[in-house]
Amino acid sequence: MGFSQGYGPADDAVSKKTLAHAIDIGCTFWDTAVVYGKGHNETLIGEVLRDLNARDKVFVASKCGFDCIGSTPQSGLGTVTNKPAHIAEYIEGSRQRLGFYPDLYYLHRIDPSTPLEESIPALQKLKTDGKVRYIGLSECSAATLRKACAIAHIDALQIEYSPWHTDHEDNGLIDAARELGVTIIAYSPLGKGILSGQYRSPDDFPADDIRRTIPRFQGDNFAKNMRIVDEFGRLAAKKGCTPSQLALAWVAAQGAIPIPGTKTASRLDENFAARNVELSDDELKELRVLIETAKPVGNRYGDVHMAMVGK
Ligand SMILES: NC(=O)c1ccc[n+]([C@@H]2O[C@H](COP(=O)([O-])OP(=O)(O)OC[C@H]3O[C@@H](n4cnc5c(N)ncnc54)[C@H](OP(=O)(O)O)[C@@H]3O)[C@@H](O)[C@H]2O)c1
Numbered sequence: 588m589g590f591s592q593g594y595g596p597a598d599d600a601v602s603k604k605t606l607a608h609a610i611d612i613g614c615t616f617w618d619t620a621v622v623y624g625k626g627h628n629e630t631l632i633g634e635v636l637r638d639l640n641a642r643d644k645v646f647v648a649s650k651c652g653f654d655c656i657g658s659t660p661q662s663g664l665g666t667v668t669n670k671p672a673h674i675a676e677y678i679e680g681s682r683q684r685l686g687f688y689p690d691l692y693y694l695h696r697i698d699p700s701t702p703l704e705e706s707i708p709a710l711q712k713l714k715t716d717g718k719v720r721y722i723g724l725s726e727c728s729a730a731t732l733r734k735a736c737a738i739a740h741i742d743a744l745q746i747e748y749s750p751w752h753t754d755h756e757d758n759g760l761i762d763a764a765r766e767l768g769v770t771i772i773a774y775s776p777l778g779k780g781i782l783s784g785q786y787r788s789p790d791d792f793p794a795d796d797i798r799r800t801i802p803r804f805q806g807d808n809f810a811k812n813m814r815i816v817d818e819f820g821r822l823a824a825k826k827g828c829t830p831s832q833l834a835l836a837w838v839a840a841q842g843a844i845p846i847p848g849t850k851t852a853s854r855l856d857e858n859f860a861a862r863n864v865e866l867s868d869d870e871l872k873e874l875r876v877l878i879e880t881a882k883p884v885g886n887r888y889g890d891v892h893m894a895m896v897g898k
Contacts, residue, residue: 589848590631591624594780595793597850599631606635608852610644614859618745618774618846620650620695621677621684622665629684637686647685648743648772650725651677652695667895669698671709678713688713691743693723697898703734711739723772726896729759736767743770748845750837750878751778751815752887758897765842773838776845778883779804781812782834784820802885815881822874828864835861837874 590602655665723743838845
């Protein structure tokens with residue numbers, strides 16, 4: 588996502604080098620969506636994989652659900668829709684930009700005005716037609732996941748999940764996914780970067796950075812939220828890894844697949860090496876105490892985006 592929107596400016600030449608490096612080191616589970624730069628992100632990935640003749644080396648997941656381009660362009664991210672016609676149209680746009688159908692295709696957000704009885708069969712049809720191998724939902728409610736799974740098996744659930752955001756452990760969503768055999772993909776596993784320790788003030792974000800609009804990163808909230816960041820730094824130093832690696836190792840230890848984002852090859856190396864960080868039961872207990880006592884203050888999205896999650 589950061590290559591195309593959200594986290595300040597990006598340079599396509601640098602992004603392409605980072606993606607090529609990801610292939611070199613075997614970091615080949617990639618996540619994109621049509622809405623990331625309104626097609627820019629899928630096009631970027633498609634160009635890299637075509638130039639390097641590497642499509643077969645990478646598992647690519649993409650998402651639809653924002654009517655951000657195509658026959659009904661809207662301003663901003665566009666409104667959320669899960670209409671069968673949208674799903675059928677947007678998968679073809681993804682194929683055009685990527686140069687192939689993605690391996691996994693998610694509904695990025697749930698549109699409550701389209702019954703699941705319509706949207707889930709439309710998503711499942713992409714699988715039975717042989718276009719995609721897996722289907723998923725992103726940021727739905729536990730009730731939606733259960734109902735969707737009764738219509739067709741949902742392979743993957745993408746949720747915000749990190750030591751800094753554990754709400755889905757309490758609202759039944761993670762329990763439902765485990766019970767239903769749905770793989771959990773954890774986005775923003777570094778808490779949108781905060782757990783890395785590199786941001787010490789809201790002014791550290793670039794001018795047009797989306798985090799400047801997120802309550803959790805504003806004013807007094809930001810200052811209060813530094814507590815977990817500082818403690819993470821201390822525990823990481825004790826463990827002999829970086830704070831980002833500690834966060835990623837914790838997410839993996841919960842049985843979820845973390846998908847951190849970075850624009851640079853050096854941070855990619857750092858994050859990918861987190862696979863080698865193993866946490867003992869005592870370390871996991873210590874981290875759990877910290878997580879429970881240093882819950883974040885402030886919403887994880889601004890009002891407009893907050894209203895779109897958990898449907
Ligand atoms: N389903 C959804 O609704 C949804 C929502 C958000 C994201 N996602 C997906 O999840 C992916 C990851 O989300 P995210 O980007 O928010 O994840 P994240 O990894 O929690 O945060 C990324 C931020 O952390 C920084 N960072 C990464 N590694 C670092 C390190 N080792 N040291 C210091 N800073 C580091 C990055 O800066 P640099 O780039 O400067 O390194 C970037 O600003 C996205 O790319 C997107 O594909 C999905």
